Amino acid sequence: MCGIVGYVGEKPALDVVLEGLRRLEYRGYDSAGVAVVADGSIVSEKRAGKLTNLEKALAERASANDPLGTATTGIGHTRWATHGPPNDVNAHPHLSADGSVAVIHNGIIENFATLRAELTDAGVELRSDTDTEVVAHLLAGAYGMHHDLAEAMRAVCRRLEGAFTLLAVQRDHPEMVVGARRSSPLVVGTGDGEYFLGSDVAAFIAHTRDAIELGQDQVVTITRDGVTITDFNGAPAEGKRYHVDWDAAAAEKGGYPNFMLKEIADQPQAVADTLLGRMDARGNLALDELRMNEDELRAIDKIVIVACGTAYYAGLVAKYVLEHYTRIPCEVELASEFRYRDPILTHRTLVVAISQSGETMDTLMAVRHAGEQGSRVLAICNTNGSTIPRESDAVLYTHAGPEIAVASTKGFLAQVTACYLLGLYLGKLRGDFFADEVRAIMAQLGEAPAAIQQVLDDTSQVEALARELADNRVILFLGRHVGFPVALEGALKLKELAYIHAEGFAAGELKHGPIALVEEGLPVLCVVPPRGRDQLHDKMISGIQEIRARGARTICLAEEGDETIVPYADVLLTLPKVPVLLQPLVATVPLQLFACELATLMGHDVDQPRNLAKSVTVE
Ligand code: M6R
Numbered sequence: 001m002c003g004i005v006g007y008v009g010e011k012p013a014l015d016v017v018l019e020g021l022r023r024l025e026y027r028g029y030d031s032a033g034v035a036v037v038a039d040g041s042i043v044s045e046k047r048a049g050k051l052t053n054l055e056k057a058l059a060e061r062a063s064a065n066d067p068l069g070t071a072t073t074g075i076g077h078t079r080w081a082t083h084g085p086p087n088d089v090n091a092h093p094h095l096s097a098d099g100s101v102a103v104i105h106n107g108i109i110e111n112f113a114t115l116r117a118e119l120t121d122a123g124v125e126l127r128s129d130t131d132t133e134v135v136a137h138l139l140a141g142a143y144g145m146h147h148d149l150a151e152a153m154r155a156v157c158r159r160l161e162g163a164f165t166l167l168a169v170q171r172d173h174p175e176m177v178v179g180a181r182r183s184s185p186l187v188v189g190t191g192d193g194e195y196f197l198g199s200d201v202a203a204f205i206a207h208t209r210d211a212i213e214l215g216q217d218q219v220v221t222i223t224r225d226g227v228t229i230t231d232f233n234g235a236p237a238e239g240k241r242y243h244v245d246w247d248a249a250a251a252e253k254g255g256y257p258n259f260m261l262k263e264i265a266d267q268p269q270a271v272a273d274t275l276l277g278r279m280d281a282r283g284n285l286a287l288d289e290l291r292m293n294e295d296e297l298r299a300i301d302k303i304v305i306v307a308c309g310t311a312y313y314a315g316l317v318a319k320y321v322l323e324h325y326t327r328i329p330c331e332v333e334l335a336s337e338f339r340y341r342d343p344i345l346t347h348r349t350l351v352v353a354i355s356q357s358g359e360t361m362d363t364l365m366a367v368r369h370a371g372e373q374g375s376r377v378l379a380i381c382n383t384n385g386s387t388i389p390r391e392s393d394a395v396l397y398t399h400a401g402p403e404i405a406v407a408s409t410k411g412f413l414a415q416v417t418a419c420y421l422l423g424l425y426l427g428k429l430r431g432d433f434f435a436d437e438v439r440a441i442m443a444q445l446g447e448a449p450a451a452i453q454q455v456l457d458d459t460s461q462v463e464a465l466a467r468e469l470a471d472n473r474v475i476l477f478l479g480r481h482v483g484f485p486v487a488l489e490g491a492l493k494l495k496e497l498a499y500i501h502a503e504g505f506a507a508g509e510l511k512h513g514p515i516a517l518v519e520e521g522l523p524v525l526c527v528v529p530p531r532g533r534d535q536l537h538d539k540m541i542s543g544i545q546e547i548r549a550r551g552a553r554t555i556c557l558a559e560e561g562d563e564t565i566v567p568y569a570d571v572l573l574t575l576p577k578v579p580v581l582l583q584p585l586v587a588t589v590p591l592q593l594f595a596c597e598l599a600t601l602m603g604h605d606v607d608q609p610r611n612l613a614k615s616v617t618v619e
């Protein structure tokens with residue numbers, strides 16, 4: 001939701017913090033701010049709007065003696081507003097009334113109204129509408145009692161309810177940043193004589209790839225001498241050290257005009273990397289990281305997938321795949337609804353939480369609820385060391401590399417790929433597949449990266465389509481079977497990037513209501529299943545005929561060589577031939593490109609669409 005950076009070292013803190021904020025801006029971009037500790041005081045600057053507004057303000061005030069430029073300890077924040085509109089005052093950092101403490105925060109402090117009233121009664125004048133400002137005042141008060149910033153932070157955290165990552169600096173400690181986390185992300189970067197704190201490793205990837213994962217309810221202190229971690233009561237704690245397996249270049253645009261296009265282009269590699277090393281010579285899937293008891297997995301009688309947004313659509317694809325491969329009933333739940341409807345879970349239910357970031361609060365809460373009910377939880381996640389895998393019983397990592405654009409693309413294809421692996425693994429384990437069958441499907445999956453590349457090699461038709469449809473304000477998407485979640489995903493991409501009213505429908509459902517929306521010239525993108533032994537393809541053509549009869553302009557995505565679709569397509573986009581269950585891997589790509597292109601033509605910022613943030617760390 002918000003991006004957080006902290007630094008202690010020898011370099012000018014402002015440079016390090018701003019560089020970190022540039023890499024974290026995808027987490028929130030309503031406003032941004034920094035604070036440094038210099039000469040016994042805190043110096044801060046903050047601005048509403050994107051990071052460039054802050055950078056302009058900093059450039060205007062820059063002078064040789066400005067402590068903002070010379071200090072070597074600092075914190076920075078890029079905001080996605082929850083409490084109070086995105087203006088200069090509500091931007092972080094928030095300073096205590098006496099200016100001794102500066103605080104930045106990600107998350108929501110649920111008891112902030114009580115704390116605010118308490119402070120107001122005590123005569124403190126609150127300047128902003130945020131929940132964060134109370135922490136700055138409380139922290140200054142606690143520091144007055146303990147004269148120890150970490151102890152003050154622990155005392156304040158014990159009073160806070162909700163989810164939060166906090167970083168604080170205090171004017172008497174020119175070489176110290178203290179952080180705290182509860183249900184919200186915070187990682188430590190360890191360099192040589194310099195230490196970093198960040199919402200994720202992108203914050204410091206340009207400086208170090210050595211990181212420490214913090215646990216729940218921990219307080220961390222970084223100084224030039226090292227890192228100290230405790231729980232909220234002061235008991236010493238250990239973080240888990242790890243090495244980040246990607247570098248700064250992976251988190252850059254690499255010559256593309258935006259991250260989204262780069263990440264769309266990364267997809268063959270993302271799928272290949274997610275498959276890499278996961279099958280041995282005997283056709284056994286080597287999902288070592290699962291470390292789940294095989295007897296327990298054999299005894300599963302239900303799979304429940306929980307996820308949000310694009311990850312939820314990956315879950316919808318997975319339902320078809322898992323039920324087909326394993327014959328285990330599979331439900332897919334919006335994580336935000338899951339725990340509120342009292343779901344039926346037992347120790348024989350496998351809950352699969354899908355999340356690119358591993359930090360989505362709705363999904364995290366669903367994971368916790370499933371654990372409380374005694375179910376085993378498996379995370380499918382792209383972010384090493386993030387909260388959801390850490391709180392799950394097992395994890396199957398996707399290896400898509402960092403996804404920076406707010407709209408998920410390679411994250412989705414990697415999630416879908418991981419679901420195929422999971423389905424094959426469970427199917428083999430439970431005796432539904434022989435090794436040679438697994439090998440055959442793995443071979444088909446192994447061809448997917450080349451098929452995706454084929455879609456990417458010629459984007460001219462999709463670009464022309466985007467130009468043609470750029471003035472439309474309603475666009476529909478139709479699919480059947482695994483093409484239905486693809487239609488939903490295509491519509492979501494268009495909504496979030498182009499702010500167009502786009503809806504995805506199951507083709508067979510259209511005649512039960514939504515067909516009333518169809519009018520002369522309405523563009524409908526139709527994901528046509530490959531021809532096979534089932535009737536999917538022909539049923540889809542019937543659906544397309546129904547909408548054409550009512551004036552729809554049909555844009556059909558169909559496999560190459562499918563001549564039967566030609567009479568029903570105003571525009572035909574061909575897809576490489578793949579088996580029906582694998583079609584989402586190729587059919588999603590033109591829809592991503594279409595949304596990206598159309599939004600770009602409309603002049604929108606595709607990496608940072610309005611009102612959104614990359615990882616949604618509030619419920
Ligand atoms: O990080 P997650 O996969 O848990 O995120 C879930 C959704 O918030 C995310 O997929 C969102 O819908 C994207 N903006 C879609 O492009």
